[in-house]
Amino acid sequence: MTTLPTTEGTPAPTGSDPFLSVRDLHVRFSTEDGIVKAVDGLSFNLERGQTLGIVGESGSGKSVTNLAVLGLHNPKSTSISGEIRLDGQELTGAREKTLEKLRGNKMAMIFQDALTALSPYYTVGRQIAEPFMKHTGASKREGRQRAIEMLTKVGIPQPSLRVDDYPHQFSGGMRQRAMIAMALVCNPELLIADEPTTALDVTVQAQILDLLKDLQQEFGSAIILITHDLGVVADTADDLLVMYAGRAVERGSVKEILTQPQHPYTWGLLSSMPRLSSDVDEALYPIPGSPPSLLNPPSGCAFNPRCAFPAEVSGGLCTEQRPTLPDGRAAACHLSTEQRQTFFTEQIKPRLG
Numbered sequence: 001m002t003t004l005p006t007t008e009g010t011p012a013p014t015g016s017d018p019f020l021s022v023r024d025l026h027v028r029f030s031t032e033d034g035i036v037k038a039v040d041g042l043s044f045n046l047e048r049g050q051t052l053g054i055v056g057e058s059g060s061g062k063s064v065t066n067l068a069v070l071g072l073h074n075p076k077s078t079s080i081s082g083e084i085r086l087d088g089q090e091l092t093g094a095r096e097k098t099l100e101k102l103r104g105n106k107m108a109m110i111f112q113d114a115l116t117a118l119s120p121y122y123t124v125g126r127q128i129a130e131p132f133m134k135h136t137g138a139s140k141r142e143g144r145q146r147a148i149e150m151l152t153k154v155g156i157p158q159p160s161l162r163v164d165d166y167p168h169q170f171s172g173g174m175r176q177r178a179m180i181a182m183a184l185v186c187n188p189e190l191l192i193a194d195e196p197t198t199a200l201d202v203t204v205q206a207q208i209l210d211l212l213k214d215l216q217q218e219f220g221s222a223i224i225l226i227t228h229d230l231g232v233v234a235d236t237a238d239d240l241l242v243m244y245a246g247r248a249v250e251r252g253s254v255k256e257i258l259t260q261p262q263h264p265y266t267w268g269l270l271s272s273m274p275r276l277s278s279d280v281d282e283a284l285y286p287i288p289g290s291p292p293s294l295l296n297p298p299s300g301c302a303f304n305p306r307c308a309f310p311a312e313v314s315g316g317l318c319t320e321q322r323p324t325l326p327d328g329r330a331a332a333c334h335l336s337t338e339q340r341q342t343f344f345t346e347q348i349k350p351r352l353g
Ligand SMILES: Nc1ncnc2c1ncn2[C@@H]1O[C@H](COP(=O)(O)OP(=O)(O)O)[C@@H](O)[C@H]1O
Pocket: 029, 031, 036, 038, 056, 057, 058, 059, 060, 061, 062, 063, 064, 065, 294
């Protein structure tokens, strides 16, 4: 069993904290219908130069977690507790002024949809230059120069002409690149990419992921890559956090999770995912049911209503007691290690081909 840099309770290298450390994070929204527990006790670490993939179906709390890291939730309707430390600095409860200094500078986010993230009214170049000018005090001319440099970096052809284009003059893939340029313009040490390739076709998707890897090599940034698609993280991330209903259900290195997944939910994600080396008539196994309401989540393990294995656990534990996620390479599940080994080998692995 390997010890991972992104694990709860793993001792940090002597004399230094993890670069990003999230501890027992809770994010709750007050709504007309009640309190939505969107993130419910989440912990993870991330080191510089590393990529953490966060995977899980839609609604599992991936975006809410990362918006909390960036301090982008509306304080009026959101209650946040727990610890978020970036490079030793506590971010939960930090003043808006402090967060503003960090956002777009030390930490930046690439959103899923470039079309809504970019303003239609300003040129691409101006939008890339703006955070640079704001955080470095650079002049307009220097900002424009920097925008051209960034457009070159992300592979936009004829950057000194395209810098004056408006977003609608760019293709979808180019807009996504422009947004990456905007996120990276101040060389952020933490980059959060929220489903950065979901709207793109497979070829452009691969190019964007390569680009992120190259830029990480150049800047040594820490990256959080959020996706509902395990295929996306397979080649890009070092470690994975699998989220379900606002909690982490499994964590490990990408290799461990793809070859020896331990949680029935992860088994479900893998079995429902098309494989690259697939036969034409290969069957997929969708996870039955849908994610639970976060207003009133199921008791015990939140995954129990969709899980095939609660009957294997004695004492009705799965419906009564919430499994915890132990430190290190682990899964939050009441099945014993031996049971998981057996069920995975006999029932799940044959499906994965
Ligand atoms: N501002 C909000 N108010 C109320 N509920 C919200 C708000 N933002 C997100 N949610 C809910 O929180 C849950 C997690 O959302 P999100 O983090 O966006 O999921 P995803 O894993 O798809 O990124 C969802 O059930 C979503 O409906």
